Amino acid sequence: MRHTISLLVENKFGVLARISNLFSARGYNIESLSVGETIDPNVSIMTIVTSGDDKIIEQITKQLNRLVDVIKVVDLTEYDHVEREMILIKVAPKPQDRAEVLRLTEIFRGKVVDSSPRTYTIEITGDEKKIAAFVELMRSFNIKEFVRTGKIAIAREGIR
Amino acid sequence: MRKTGAEIVIECLKKEGVRHIFGYPGGVVLGIFDLLYDNKEIQLILTRHEQGAVHAADGYARSTGKPGVVLVTSGPGATNTVTGIATAYMDSIPIVVFTGQVPTKLIGNDAFQEADIVGITRPCTKHNYLVKDVKDLARVIREAFYIATTGRPGPVLIDLPKDVLADSCTPHCPEKIHLKGYNPKYEGNKWMIKQAAKAISKAKRAVILAGGGVIHSEASKELRELAELTQIPVVMTLMGLGAFSGSHPLSLGMPGMHGSYYANMAIQESDLLICIGARFDDRVTGRLSDFAPHAKVIHIDIDPTSINKNVYAHIPIVGDAKRVLRVLIEEVKEEGPHKWDAIRKAWLRQIEKWRKERPLTYEYSDEVIKPQFVVEKIYELTRGEAIISTEVGQNQMWTAQFYKFEKPRTLLSSGGLGTMGYGFPAAIGAQVAHPDKIVIDIAGDGSFQMNIQELATCVTYKLPVKVAILNNMYLGMVRQWQELFYSERYSYSYLDVVPDFVRVAEAYGAVGLRATRPSEVEPVLKEALKVKDLPVVMDFVVDWKEKVYPMVPAGASLSEMIFGDEEKKKGKKKLRAVK
Ligand SMILES: Cc1ncc(C[n+]2csc(CCOP(=O)(O)OP(=O)(O)O)c2C)c(N)n1
Numbered sequence: 001m002r003h004t005i006s007l008l009v010e011n012k013f014g015v016l017a018r019i020s021n022l023f024s025a026r027g028y029n030i031e032s033l034s035v036g037e038t039i040d041p042n043v044s045i046m047t048i049v050t051s052g053d054d055k056i057i058e059q060i061t062k063q064l065n066r067l068v069d070v071i072k073v074v075d076l077t078e079y080d081h082v083e084r085e086m087i088l089i090k091v092a093p094k095p096q097d098r099a100e101v102l103r104l105t106e107i108f109r110g111k112v113v114d115s116s117p118r119t120y121t122i123e124i125t126g127d128e129k130k131i132a133a134f135v136e137l138m139r140s141f142n143i144k145e146f147v148r149t150g151k152i153a154i155a156r157e158g159i160r
Numbered sequence: 161m162r163k164t165g166a167e168i169v170i171e172c173l174k175k176e177g178v179r180h181i182f183g184y185p186g187g188v189v190l191g192i193f194d195l196l197y198d199n200k201e202i203q204l205i206l207t208r209h210e211q212g213a214v215h216a217a218d219g220y221a222r223s224t225g226k227p228g229v230v231l232v233t234s235g236p237g238a239t240n241t242v243t244g245i246a247t248a249y250m251d252s253i254p255i256v257v258f259t260g261q262v263p264t265k266l267i268g269n270d271a272f273q274e275a276d277i278v279g280i281t282r283p284c285t286k287h288n289y290l291v292k293d294v295k296d297l298a299r300v301i302r303e304a305f306y307i308a309t310t311g312r313p314g315p316v317l318i319d320l321p322k323d324v325l326a327d328s329c330t331p332h333c334p335e336k337i338h339l340k341g342y343n344p345k346y347e348g349n350k351w352m353i354k355q356a357a358k359a360i361s362k363a364k365r366a367v368i369l370a371g372g373g374v375i376h377s378e379a380s381k382e383l384r385e386l387a388e389l390t391q392i393p394v395v396m397t398l399m400g401l402g403a404f405s406g407s408h409p410l411s412l413g414m415p416g417m418h419g420s421y422y423a424n425m426a427i428q429e430s431d432l433l434i435c436i437g438a439r440f441d442d443r444v445t446g447r448l449s450d451f452a453p454h455a456k457v458i459h460i461d462i463d464p465t466s467i468n469k470n471v472y473a474h475i476p477i478v479g480d481a482k483r484v485l486r487v488l489i490e491e492v493k494e495e496g497p498h499k500w501d502a503i504r505k506a507w508l509r510q511i512e513k514w515r516k517e518r519p520l521t522y523e524y525s526d527e528v529i530k531p532q533f534v535v536e537k538i539y540e541l542t543r544g545e546a547i548i549s550t551e552v553g554q555n556q557m558w559t560a561q562f563y564k565f566e567k568p569r570t571l572l573s574s575g576g577l578g579t580m581g582y583g584f585p586a587a588i589g590a591q592v593a594h595p596d597k598i599v600i601d602i603a604g605d606g607s608f609q610m611n612i613q614e615l616a617t618c619v620t621y622k623l624p625v626k627v628a629i630l631n632n633m634y635l636g637m638v639r640q641w642q643e644l645f646y647s648e649r650y651s652y653s654y655l656d657v658v659p660d661f662v663r664v665a666e667a668y669g670a671v672g673l674r675a676t677r678p679s680e681v682e683p684v685l686k687e688a689l690k691v692k693d694l695p696v697v698m699d700f701v702v703d704w705k706e707k708v709y710p711m712v713p714a715g716a717s718l719s720e721m722i723f724g725d726e727e728k729k730k731g732k733k734k735l736r737a738v739k
């Protein structure tokens with residue numbers, strides 16, 4: 001099963017390497033990972049999406065906790081939480097389809113962040129399902145480029 | 161007062177109570193070496209290879225419980241430490257390794273003798289540091305010692321760029337360290353411990369599996385109290401040997417691949433397995449799906465990741481073995497006055513039956529020296545009082561089987577990594593820490609050659625380390641596997657050229673002795689034990705055909721032991737490796 005794990009880590013060089021090392025050395029996979037500073041500049045927050053059975057997830061969270069630079073590990077999957085991801089997608093639709101692309105973007109509450117005579121660059125934010133649905137729709141409009149941030153997630157209520 | 165980085169290193173080491181460093185010099189650390197030149201409080205033991213230095217620090221740590229310290233230069237000096245660090249990491253040994261590094265401005269430029277040792281050792285250290293500012297140095301050193309020695313111990317590495325050692329500042333070292341992400345848990349959960357006590361009261365066929373954690377936490381006394389109180393027999397992993405007296409009637413010795421029949425049977429038939437400070441290594445468990453099939457498992461370990469990693473724990477207790485055992489003993493007593501002798505009678509009788517059925521034995525010969533005989537003689541002559549290190553291979557397993565370790569910290573052996581070449585330098589470290597004790601490396605001819613250069617170190621510092629080579633002219637354990645599982649195709653396991661170890665020893669200025677007949681074994685050992693200020697190499701020319709039994713083939717279950725007598729009875733039976 002898929003799990004979204006949120007961890008607070010010391011904002012020091014090498015921390016990302018420690019964490020990615022841990023995953024690769026023990027054969028766990030990382031589906032997505034995002035890192036950023038928190039309000040406290042000494043602390044960063046990482047969101048890792050990984051998958052495995054309960055035993056593997058238990059090991060992953062324990063192994064992460066064991067790292068000296070990891071301050072806190074929360075498996076958000078156990079809690080009611082909100083997940084978001086952002087994508088930027090550049091499409092080059094046929095001239096007769098341009099209006100349709102704009103309409104779909106609006107339905108998905110996306111934003112056109114750049115346009116050129118032949119392309120639109122669209123920003124979409126949402127959970128996995130919404131993003132997957134939008135990307136699926138865009139397939140018929142000649143996708144030129146596609147980038148995504150990786151998931152970030154937060155619990156709905158304070159955890160402990 | 162302002163101090164240079166190098167001065168801060170020395171001052172911090174003094175504060176940590178360090179008396180000995182094992183090391184090897186080179187360009188970027190000469191600043192520290194210069195300060196050691198006339199330092200009266202800290203002695204540097206110059207090994208002949210950086211790997212030797214790390215193993216020596218490791219042996220120092222295992223035999224004392226205090227952290228071992230290493231100092232080497234950048235690049236090749238640093239990379240030469242990796243095997244030693246990985247060895248210490250696998251066995252949870254507290255060492256602090258200082259490596260030199262090129263000046264900060266050159267880092268990342270492929271400078272002369274630059275190696276990314278922090279990157280290289282990340283997966284095999286408990287934690288590591290690159291110090292970029294001399295102002296951080298004192299704190300980092302304090303943290304390193306703290307991390308290495310607390311919780312589940314382990315190696316910590318500090319990389320010191322040359323300019324940081326030359327820079328100066330007024331050092332500030334906080335007395336108390338606060339690490340947000342590091343808070344080892346020592347007290348076990350009270351409720352869980354109560355459950356454990358209940359389980360112990362209910363169990364009919366309980367076994368204690370004691371590992372290295374018992375030794376790290378100095379919990380031997382508590383272990384003995386629990387075992388004697390509840391009359392539960394004790395098996396010990398290789399790392400745990402010595403945690404419980406090997407000659408105690410409740411001791412069943414080592415389980416696992418080369419464990420005793422009765423230790424393995426006791427585990428397999430148990431209804432309660434109390435694992436203390438062990439991590440269920442595959443060499444201990446055999447095929448996991450058939451491991452201790454009837455047992456409820458209590459698992460006490462300071463490292464949460466050890467619990468439920470390989471074997472599911474019905475009663476997991478995260479905490480320090482000593483503290484948990486103390487509470488557990490009280491809880492067991494509270495559970496009520498049990499007639500433990502009566503409860504365990506049938507079980508202990510069964511175990512005695514197994515012990516009689518298949519004792520650990522070998523066939524004595526008065527023609528050729530049996531390697532097991534040498535180990536037995538060493539045990540007899542030292543009465544289990546010596547510090548014994550081993551190399552890796554058959555020599556290691558025979559030592560584990562035939563030397564009865566009486567006390568903790570008397571066996572130094574690379575269990576997790578299985579590093580050939582470990583034993584001799586480890587013995588050096590132990591001898592430095594215990595100048596008056598008998599320290600013996602029970603070696604293989606192959607392994608000894610991996611760090612044989614350390615003879616020079618012993619001679620230099622007048623360290624009377626004894627090396628007892630069980631010389632079979634073979635990479636014996638490899639040969640054993642080839643004989644049993646690879647149709648006797650001895651691919652590259654015969655050592656065509658084995659040096660004349662007696663003359664090698666003499667060339668180094670050490671004492672060399674040889675025994676080729678069983679009757680010579682005891683005289684050679686006695687002679688060696690008399691030597692007080694020189695290393696002694698004893699070349700025991702042993703029966704090269706001898707194999708280590710019992711054996712659980714890799715991937716088989718603990719119940720599927722082979723004993724070697726099958727061969728004789730049924731003619732040569734082909735055995736297959738079980739996948
Ligand atoms: C550094 C290293 N290389 C290879 C091995 C694999 N290995 C395990 S036992 C062994 C043979 C050891 O030979 P020897 O030291 O003569 O001991 P014996 O088994 O003959 O007692 C080898 C090669 C190892 N454990 N360590």
Ligand SMILES: [Mg+2]
Pocket residue numbers: 604605606630631632633634635636
């Ligand atoms: Mg050999």
